[in-house]
Amino acid sequence: MESKTSTYLRARFREYYLTASMDAPPGMEAREWGFIFYDTPGMRRHRSFRSRKELVDYIRSTVPAHVYHSAAYYLKPDAPTMKEKIWKGADLIFDLDADHLAEYRGSGIRDFREMLERVKGETMKLLEFLLSDFGFDERMISVAFSGGRGYHIHVRDKSVLKLRSDARREIVDYLTGRGLDxxxxxxxxxxxxxxxxxxxxxxxxxxxxxxxxxxxxxxxxxxxxxxxxxxxxxxxxxxxxxxxxxxxxxxxxxxxxxxxxxxxxxxxxxxxxxxxxxxxxxxxxxxxxxxxxxxxxGGETDEPVTADVHRLIRFPESLHGGTGLRVTSLSINSLHAFDPLKDAVVFGDDPVHVEIIRPTTLELMGERFDLLEGKTELPEYAAVFLLARGFAEVG
Structure with a gap:
């Protein structure tokens, strides 16, 4: 049975998904899709969709907390095992997250803005490597705010499509400067x-x-x-x-x-x-x-993510179930001015009664909230964030 908090979050997510555009990634029909729900443990994966409409209808009807798709392309993406799926290639992906930066490992939401700015800097640094050192066409690279603590980079150049894990690790070694002689x-x-x-x-x-x-x-x-x-x-x-x-x-x-x-x-x-x-x-x-x-x-990135040719990664324009923020598609040029604590917020400011169960400080939409334990009223966007993060419950 769902808690009042999960029921509330599902209702807000449903409201968002009813009007969200949700453009499908290239080759969506050859990708595996995975979903995590508020009321069901584990991930529901090995799904495939033949069209954007079919995907959007599924998301709107089931309202997942998290939506993922594979970086890989398969002949049979809905097969139950990797061997049966028959791998055809994979985008080159990079996951830049605050957890990869020693000074922010295990930190809470008090440092959220500073943390995200630092990860954005690392993302821009890595993009410079990809464009200048590797010579990738900017049109073959897409960037997305993860909805959480970092950014994702997708390289869809044909030259990387068939690279196996070892070759992808070598790319990470070069980007990070590991082993330079x-x-x-x-x-x-x-x-x-x-x-x-x-x-x-x-x-x-x-x-x-x-x-x-x-x-x-x-x-x-x-x-x-x-x-x-x-x-x-x-x-x-x-x-x-x-x-x-x-x-x-x-x-x-x-x-x-x-x-x-x-x-x-x-x-x-x-x-x-x-x-x-x-x-x-x-x-x-x-x-x-x-x-x-x-x-x-040197660049900072999660090597296991890049090396894993079967990795699932968040679907841009979906919502992150742990923050309520939108996984936001970005151009390289728009990354610098992007403010995730404003531009990835999709909910309004209607008042919501919640109970703070863990004291915290939060900055969203240019507002700062210093919160102690107990019942309070917050704008919807702040309430959704704190409920999703586990700092509050529906009052």
Whole structure:
């Protein structure tokens, strides 16, 4: 038997679904669909629909709390086992969630806005990798606010359709900077000179216009050098000595050379051999810079989601049963201005009587609610959110 809270939420969800547009994803008839309901444990899956109308009619008649579809395409999407479904390919998907960020694991709704802004930043960072490093056409990428604590990215390019799990993990490794080898980015090359090519060797790193991680590392080297040049000697030496293996003598030598007039120009060209004894010092500094660069610029995503070629993911324009917020489709250009705590809210402000069972602070639709245990009256959009999150019950 449903609780009063579940009955109320189902009624509000039904009201939304009666008018929601709910555009179907490409190839919807080849996808598996799954549903979670307020009154039934577990997921009802292995469903398929031949048309958008059939899907929408099902959602409107059953009013699920959560709606999912597979990233994969199958010959028989409604078959009861994966083997019987016959896999034909899958979109490349990325799940960016606050739970993947160490500082927000287990945090409540007090930090919701800050949390979502941080995840949006990670989403935009990952999109830059997909567009610039992988060269995907922007038209082949779609973004969606998950309705919860993050964002989903779908890549529907033909080049990724048949990729198996291992290949998808390699993509995640690249995006996150996992396993980057400093020797790929700093090396010696033979140069012509009086000593002959074999004996005269020059130290090289990536140039500023190098693609991918190389260009990012070059900019990080330049940024570090520019920062050191702006500091006084004492502070710059202290910073350099933080790099493992660099003592006071090496730090002084490095500092004196990077302050030369042509140092920045040389770095931008990928020439790291502009002062004596460069190799030994750069071999210590580059791994340090790479570690900091990966930490700052590497993407954050849930590897198991991307690697799972049978994964179900939330259906855009459905409602998230744990928040009442809409899973919202976005263009890459609209992502920056998107405010999930306003733009994903679909319910009105009619007053609703609820009982707060867990004290909390909530911000929605530009309003802040500081709530203590006990009965209170809230606008519908705030009531739905707190009821769905388990912070309140119908009064």
């Amino acid at each position: 400093p020797e790929r980015f700093i090396h010696k090359i033979g140069v012509d000179g009086d000593a002959g090519v074999e004996r005269a060797r020059s130290l090289r790193g990536p140039a500023s216009d190098a693609p991918g991680w190389g260009g990012r590392i070059n900019k990080a080297i330049e940024s570090m050098v520019m920062h050191l040049r702006e500091l006084d000697d004492e502070e710059a030496l202290r910073l350099l000595k933080n790099v493992k293996g660099i003592g006071k003598q090496k730090a002084r030598l490095f500092l004196s050379q990077i302050r030369e007039e042509n140092a920045i120009k040389s770095i931008r060209a990928g020439n790291l051999d502009f002062f004596k004894h460069a190799s030994g010092i750069w071999n210590l500094i580059i791994p340090y810079i790479m570690e900091e660069t990966v930490r700052a610029l």
